[in-house]
Amino acid sequence: MLALQNSKSKPSRRHLFLALGRLNPSIKAMTVVLCVVLLSLAFDPVTIASALLLTLLMTWLFGNIAWNRWLLLFAPFLILALGYFWTAALFPREAIQPDSVLILSMGPFKMTNQSFQIALALCLRTLLFSALSLLFILTTDPVRLMLSLMQQCKLPPKLAYGILAGFRFLPLFREELAIMQRAHRVRGAGRIRRTPRSLLYAFKRYSIPLLAGAIHKSERAAVAMISRGFTGKSDRDFYTRVQITWRDGLFMALMLAIVAFSFGLSHFLGSLRWYNGEL
Amino acid sequence: MLSENRKPVLETTDLSLMLDDNAAQPVSSVSMSLHEREITLLLGPGGCGKSSLALCLNGIYPHAIESVVSGNIKIYGNSTDWNDPGLTAQTVGIVFQDPDSQFCMLTVEQELAFCLENIGCPRENIGARIHDALKIVHMDGCLDHPIHQLSGGQKQRIAIAAALALRPKVLILDEPTSNLDPVTAKQLAESIDAIRKLLPMTILLIEHQLDPWMEYIDHLVVMNKEGTVQYEGHPLPFFAHQAPAADLAGIWQPRAALLHRKLSEETGRLGEEIAEDQSLLPLSARGLIATWTAYPAHTRDKAIRLLEAPLRKKQPTATVNKDKPCEIRKNEGFASKDDVLLRANRLTFARRHNIVLQNVNLAIRAGELMAITGRNGAGKSTLISLLSGLLEPSSGEVVLHGQPLGRWKETLLRSRIGCIFQHPEHQFVADTVYDELAFSMRLQKRSEEEIRQRVGELLKQYRLEGHEACSPFALSQGQKRRLGVAAMLTDEQQILLCDEPTFGQDAYAANELMTSLRARADLGLAVVVITHDMEFVQEYADRVIVLNHGCIQFEGSPRTLWSMPEPFLSEQGLVPPMASQLLIRLQEAKGDAGSAK
Numbered sequence: 001m002l003a004l005q006n007s008k009s010k011p012s013r014r015h016l017f018l019a020l021g022r023l024n025p026s027i028k029a030m031t032v033v034l035c036v037v038l039l040s041l042a043f044d045p046v047t048i049a050s051a052l053l054l055t056l057l058m059t060w061l062f063g064n065i066a067w068n069r070w071l072l073l074f075a076p077f078l079i080l081a082l083g084y085f086w087t088a089a090l091f092p093r094e095a096i097q098p099d100s101v102l103i104l105s106m107g108p109f110k111m112t113n114q115s116f117q118i119a120l121a122l123c124l125r126t127l128l129f130s131a132l133s134l135l136f137i138l139t140t141d142p143v144r145l146m147l148s149l150m151q152q153c154k155l156p157p158k159l160a161y162g163i164l165a166g167f168r169f170l171p172l173f174r175e176e177l178a179i180m181q182r183a184h185r186v187r188g189a190g191r192i193r194r195t196p197r198s199l200l201y202a203f204k205r206y207s208i209p210l211l212a213g214a215i216h217k218s219e220r221a222a223v224a225m226i227s228r229g230f231t232g233k234s235d236r237d238f239y240t241r242v243q244i245t246w247r248d249g250l251f252m253a254l255m256l257a258i259v260a261f262s263f264g265l266s267h268f269l270g271s272l273r274w275y276n277g278e279l
Numbered sequence: 280m281l282s283e284n285r286k287p288v289l290e291t292t293d294l295s296l297m298l299d300d301n302a303a304q305p306v307s308s309v310s311m312s313l314h315e316r317e318i319t320l321l322l323g324p325g326g327c328g329k330s331s332l333a334l335c336l337n338g339i340y341p342h343a344i345e346s347v348v349s350g351n352i353k354i355y356g357n358s359t360d361w362n363d364p365g366l367t368a369q370t371v372g373i374v375f376q377d378p379d380s381q382f383c384m385l386t387v388e389q390e391l392a393f394c395l396e397n398i399g400c401p402r403e404n405i406g407a408r409i410h411d412a413l414k415i416v417h418m419d420g421c422l423d424h425p426i427h428q429l430s431g432g433q434k435q436r437i438a439i440a441a442a443l444a445l446r447p448k449v450l451i452l453d454e455p456t457s458n459l460d461p462v463t464a465k466q467l468a469e470s471i472d473a474i475r476k477l478l479p480m481t482i483l484l485i486e487h488q489l490d491p492w493m494e495y496i497d498h499l500v501v502m503n504k505e506g507t508v509q510y511e512g513h514p515l516p517f518f519a520h521q522a523p524a525a526d527l528a529g530i531w532q533p534r535a536a537l538l539h540r541k542l543s544e545e546t547g548r549l550g551e552e553i554a555e556d557q558s559l560l561p562l563s564a565r566g567l568i569a570t571w572t573a574y575p576a577h578t579r580d581k582a583i584r585l586l587e588a589p590l591r592k593k594q595p596t597a598t599v600n601k602d603k604p605c606e607i608r609k610n611e612g613f614a615s616k617d618d619v620l621l622r623a624n625r626l627t628f629a630r631r632h633n634i635v636l637q638n639v640n641l642a643i644r645a646g647e648l649m650a651i652t653g654r655n656g657a658g659k660s661t662l663i664s665l666l667s668g669l670l671e672p673s674s675g676e677v678v679l680h681g682q683p684l685g686r687w688k689e690t691l692l693r694s695r696i697g698c699i700f701q702h703p704e705h706q707f708v709a710d711t712v713y714d715e716l717a718f719s720m721r722l723q724k725r726s727e728e729e730i731r732q733r734v735g736e737l738l739k740q741y742r743l744e745g746h747e748a749c750s751p752f753a754l755s756q757g758q759k760r761r762l763g764v765a766a767m768l769t770d771e772q773q774i775l776l777c778d779e780p781t782f783g784q785d786a787y788a789a790n791e792l793m794t795s796l797r798a799r800a801d802l803g804l805a806v807v808v809i810t811h812d813m814e815f816v817q818e819y820a821d822r823v824i825v826l827n828h829g830c831i832q833f834e835g836s837p838r839t840l841w842s843m844p845e846p847f848l849s850e851q852g853l854v855p856p857m858a859s860q861l862l863i864r865l866q867e868a869k870g871d872a873g874s875a876k
Contacts, residue, residue, distance in 0.1 A: 143385055161393070165383035168427075172379065176705070182669040183705040186698040187766070188690065188722045209704050212752050217380045223334065224381035226343045229368030229397035229445060239392035239405040 018062045018247055018254075020139035026152040027248040029145075031255050032136045036129055038259045043275040045117060047266040048124040054258040055131045065138045073138070077130035081123040089119035142167055148242040150234075158232035165221050169214070176213060180206060285314040288481040289336065289371070289449050293350035296328070296335050296506075305331040307506045308350065313449060316475050318482045318495050320514065323502035324529045325757045325785040329485045332502070333451045336483070337371035354448065365398045372442030376454035378434035387413070387429075387437055388422045394441050412444035415474055431655035432463035436470075443474070451483045456491060457783065460654045460811050460852035465491040487785070488812075490857070493533045494563035503528065519560045529787035534814055534857045535567040536560055542571070546581045564857055568864045576872065579865050586862040589818075618645040620774055620805050621666060621696075625675040628661055635661045637829045638675070643774060643807060648800040650820035650837075651809045653827045654852035659809045660701065662826060663776045666807070667698045679774075694723075697772035701779050703763030707751040712743060715751050715766050733769065741765040757788055764792060774805045781812060793819050817841075817856040825851050 020028070039051055059065065092115040100112035146164050149155040184205070193199075266272040289312065296306040305328035313319050323329050334340050338359075341348045352359050354370055375381045384390040391409040400408065413419040416436040421429070426437060435455050442450055452471070456464035468491040475482055486492060499514040510517050517525070518536045525532055539561050561567040571582060621643040628636040635658045643649060643666070651659050664670040666677055668684040677684045679695060687695075700706055709715040716734045738744050741761040746754060751762055764780065777796065781789035793808075797819045800806045810816060816823050817837050825833040825840070832851055833840055840848075841859040848855065855863075 143389055161383055164385075168383065168385065171427075179700065179702075180705045182664060183698075183700045184708055185669060185689075186667065186693060186696075186700075187706060187708050188693045188719055189708045205708055208752065209707065213704065220375065220377060220380040221383060223339055223343065224375060225383055226339055227337055227368055227373045228394045228441060229365040230393075231363070231365050231397065233365075235399075236396045237399065237402045239396055239402055240389070241402075 016062055016064060018251060019064060020059075020062045020135065020251070021064060021141070022247070023139075023251055024152065024242055024244050024248045025140050025145040025148040026242075027244060027252060028136055028140065031252045032132050034252075035255050035259055036132055038256075039128060039262070040125070041275050042263065042266070042272065043118075043121050043125075044266055044271050044273040045120040045124055046269055046271045047262045048121060048128050050262040050265050051258055052124060052128040052131060054262070055128065055135060058254070058258070059131065059135045063135065063139050070134065070138065073134060074130065077126060081126040084126055085119045085123035087119075088122050089115050092118065144240075144242055147238060147240055150236075151238060151242055152244070154234070156232065157230075157234055157236060161225065161230065165225065166218075169217060169221075172217070173210065173214070177206065177210065180209060285317070287312040288315050288355060289313040290353045290356075291336070291350060292353075294332070294335060294352065295349045296331055296340055297347040297349075299345055299347075305506050306335060309502070309506070309508050310350075311500050311508055311511050313481050313483055314498065315481055316479055317497040318471070318475060318484055318492070319498040319500060320489070320492065320496045321483060321485045321500045321502065322525075322530050324504055325783075325788070326755045327502045327504050328506040329502060330453055331506075333373060333453050333483070333485060336449070336451060337373050338367035342367075368394075368447070369398055369445050370447055371449045371451060372445055372447035373451040373453065374435065374438045374442050374455050376457055378431055378438060378458065381438055382426050382434075382441075385425055385427075386422075387418070387424050387426060390426060390437065391441055391444050394444050398445055408444055412440040415443055415477065416440045416470060430463075431458050432460075432467060435459065435467060439471075439474075443478075446478075447480075449481045449483065451485070453485045454487065455484075456486065456488055458655070460652075461491070461813060461854040462849050462852045463655070464488060465854055468492045468495060471495070487531050487783075489531055489533045490535070490564065491854075493535065494565055496562070501525075501530065514562060515560060518562060526786070529785035531786040533562045535563055538857050538861065539567055539570065542582050542585060545585050546578055564860055567857065568861055571861055572864055572868045576869075579869065583862060583865050583869065586858050586865070589858075619643070620645050620679065622678045623666060623675065624678065626662075626665055626672050626677065627674045628658075628665060628670065629673045634829055636665070636672075639826075639829075639831055641824060641831065641834070643805045645773070645805050646800060646803045647821045648797055648806045648808065648819055650816045650823045651807060651826055652811065652813075652816060652823060652853065653825050653832075657827045658829050659826055660778055663698065663778055663807070663809060667696045667776050668692055669698070695773050697767050697775045699764055699767050699775070699777040699780055701782065703759040704752065706763050706766070710750060711748050712738075712751055712754070712762060713747040715762060716769060718766065719769050737765045737769065756783055757785060760784060761788065761792075764795075768795075768799075772804070774807070775799060776807045778809045779811070780808060781810065781815065789815075813854060813856045817858065825853065827851055 035051075035055075039048065042048060059070070063070075089111050090109045092112075100114035102110060103113055103116060104111040143164065146155075146160040150157055150160045189205070263272065290310075291312070292310050293308040294306060294310070295304055295308050297304055309332060311319075321329050321332070331340065334344075335348055336352060340346045359367075359370070382390050384393050388409060391412060392405055395405045395408055409422070410419065413422070416439050418433065418436050418440060421433070421437075426434065429437065435458075439450075439452075439455075456467055459467065471482060471484075472495045474480055484492060484496075493514075496514050499510065499512065499517055500508055501510040501517060503509040510521065518532060522532060522536070522540070559570065561570045571579065574582070619642045623639055623641050626636055626639040627634070639662065651662065653659055661670065665672050668677065668687070671685075679687060679692070684692065707715060709718050713734060716737050717730045720730045720733060734747075738747065741764070743754075743758060743762060743765070746758065751759065754762060760780070760783065767775070775796070780792055780796070784792065793815055796806050796808060800821070808815075808820070820837055822835065823833070823837050823840050824831055827850075833843065833847075838859075840853075841855040841863075
């Protein structure tokens, strides 16, 4: 979705057997959600690590995403997951079973095998869900997503085209805020003191013109849409049809196979553990 | 186009628009008609309801925006019932001024497909109709282009194609060229003329910049402040007889007519023919040139002398400007005319690997009005931000009084350099007009009494009396612009940078603004103005810089710019002002006559 914003970082077009970018966005979204739901039932490092690795493999094989971009977006989740790991490992919420093996001891901090397992599972879950989300987000064109939602999920066109029109405005807002900050600096009103009162004042000073501008823009966009004959009727004959093909079925089957394989592997190794409300 | 059996396509009788508060009628009892294949120009002072009228004609009022519309609209003699916006869009298409807020899809093809899907066009035909529409506006190669990457002129063409794809009978253009550079505007006017001849298309044009359009206009409708039609008919009689009234109302007039009148007066051909025969008043550059080259030789020579005089005076050499009163400058504490206040050295600016400006060198001198011009997206606004220290250059430096901007204290810097932005809304910092004007004086800790007096003067000078307690955002567009300028001018900055200050203003306000900027320059302060209007460059600027592709392509007096070869000018997106076009043609005619002898 974000890939559309800057075409500079668009990677070269490869012809792939199962290009994720050309799949039906609705089916893709459904598959990802299904995987998330199923995998959230598991709570052991093996199942989740295996699913994570296979998801990354899918992204790498069929995603056609620039890796530096992927890493940039994945990095915050990685940091979050590491933080999660340390807090959960060193300060477990549940009482540590006395028979759990102590694997690390640093002054007052003690990490037992059990808390390590839980922390690892939590950390990997974060990574897995973000990897699945990125798999969807980075390979989906917003226009195709909306078209597909209208065609397959019967989303009302009024809503779908409204979202698309709004999507176009996002970069404009950032630009406008930057211009306004500069304009206020020229007036000698650029510096904002860190007192609550002046912060509130600054918030008002920026938000009113931004909102006024937004209302103005959206009004004009609405008028432009209507003057192009847009009525919001749902019986449209779409020029671009986003169809469901065997590739979508294959993708869903592959993803479900990943889930099944992960559960199977963990079961085979005897490490499978169901989620039981741990945090 | 002026055949006797003109066929009315769209007729309105007593059309009035009332917005829900009942108080104001932006459009009141408008009766007019548009004829087949004609371009009708709709003129009127700022905020007189031209755009509202356009939205009434295509049914946005009252069906999409709550309002009461009375009177009726007939298309080919049939009363219309605009209950189906899809049907309306197929009858009356509209293209808006702002190219950024009239698209709702990301690529050209998606946008056009969106329009055709809206009207229920069968899927099999959509591809062909998209292709046809793009071909008419000469954009058939850009099917997959993202709209936000197109230039301003290309965006307007796509907007026109989107309207044409629906095959409307009437096309309304609401200030389509106001954001465009002169050559792009001229090309757009030419292609609209070609389109209406190609298709039986009727066009209603709302526009302030008349010059590119004048030669194609068949019919004129003038609205007054009250929102009623003041004049309807051929453009000539209006501009010939009602010019003073139009001037007073702030209605833009064709520059050819203004120049013709001025030259006629000064050459002694004072309006005789105008009084006798209206058809002699030229409205377009072409007409003006034809009229004057046909005059006898002695009149032509006189005209050449007259035209050369102001052009020569504008050369920024110290010798010519000596006759200006030096006392004023001394009072302001500036040494000489060539005093460089601000200097940019090898300025380069890049935004995410895109080079916006490259190696720009320039100097801003005291007592000079410098114009910056160039195509859309040439980096003019970026240059202004760099010069005022609001953006940091990627390399190079801006030096003010011998010290780089980075080393100036912010408050001191702001009291030296002022900046007027493209959209006045961005600059407002206070809740009321009064506070807005008092803002910087309060920052300077002046006494409340002094502030009140100064604000009173400013309110009067910028025609904002009675609005002291209003929110700046509640003002009309022209008032906002004036407030923005007034608020900036409360400080006596040495350098004032303005980004398209006359954009969206009516003729009266624009001329007044340029005059006040010129007066500032004459006081010994420096003024830099970004503009697309070559007439303003000609009339007010001492020096002009043409910026394109991130580099300065030309720097010098306006006069030397106009004497550059034609291909250079059109490559830079420039059309020389009327006077200079006429002068060149008159000199050519003289040369021809001389060689014939």
